[in-house]
Amino acid sequence: MQYEELRGKAVAITGASRGIGQAIARAFAEQGAMIADLSRSASLKTRTAVETAGGRYVHIQCDLANVEQIPGAVKAVIDALGGLDVLVNNAGTQIRHPCADFPLKDWQYVLAVNATATFLLCQEAGRFMLPRHSGKIINMASMLSFQGGYTVPAYAASKGAVAQLTKSLSNEWAKEGVNVNAVAPGYIDTDLNAALIADATRNRQILERIPAGRWGKPEDIASAVVFLASRGADYINGIVLPVDGGWLGA
Secondary structure (H helix, E strand, O other), X not given: OOXXXXXXXXXXXXXXXXXXXXXXXXXXXXXXXEEEEEEOOOOHHHHHHHHHOOOEEEXXXXXXXXXXXXXXXXXXXXXXXXXXXXXXXXXXXXXXXXXXXXXXXXXXXXXXXXXXXXXXXXXXXXXXXXHHOOEEEEEEOOHHHOOOOOOOHHHHHHHHHHHXXXXXXXXXXXXXOEEXXXXXXXXXXXXHHHHHHHOHHHHHHHHHHOOOOOOEOHHHHXXXXXXXXXXXXXXXXXXXXXXXXXXXXX
């Protein structure tokens, strides 16, 4: 679907180097948007995908675990693209340990990247968008925004935080014309899930739980994100949208 209103818009995306983030960058480029990739290093594959789709790609260096870099990175996006219309907080990290043995340093790192960086990026974007009464922010939640998971207490806590942060920001900013929403992916066929897909038993168990009968594709998530950035979502505020093939309803 084409959204003409997204042509020429400035879109900042974290975690765009592969998988879901790369699909999101390509999907916005297909709409004619300009893409700023906020990451530690530029991605040739993402640049190629964006430019092949007809978009403009710029890389903004930013280590999301280093909170001191975030204000400057957002300013760099605005300077490079001439503004900021859409922010997609896609980047995230996960570390597994049994809860009783989970190291504090790993807890702090996961919370820093998944929750604190998301808050600070939203805050900096909001400071630009609010005076203009315009802007779309889409955060990346998770099935573990709703469920607890196993051996991932920091990840579950951080994604629960993303869901509640999304609602909190929306409560304040909706009346100012800034839409804040989140997407919660289900089981998506990316390289991060390659081991699960290759495990015949786990793959079967997962598919049995998904009413749609298949793993999601990165493009499924990208389509939802682009919609939330479009004019068609102007009256959608503070939601956490599951894109999971029916997993949560099963």
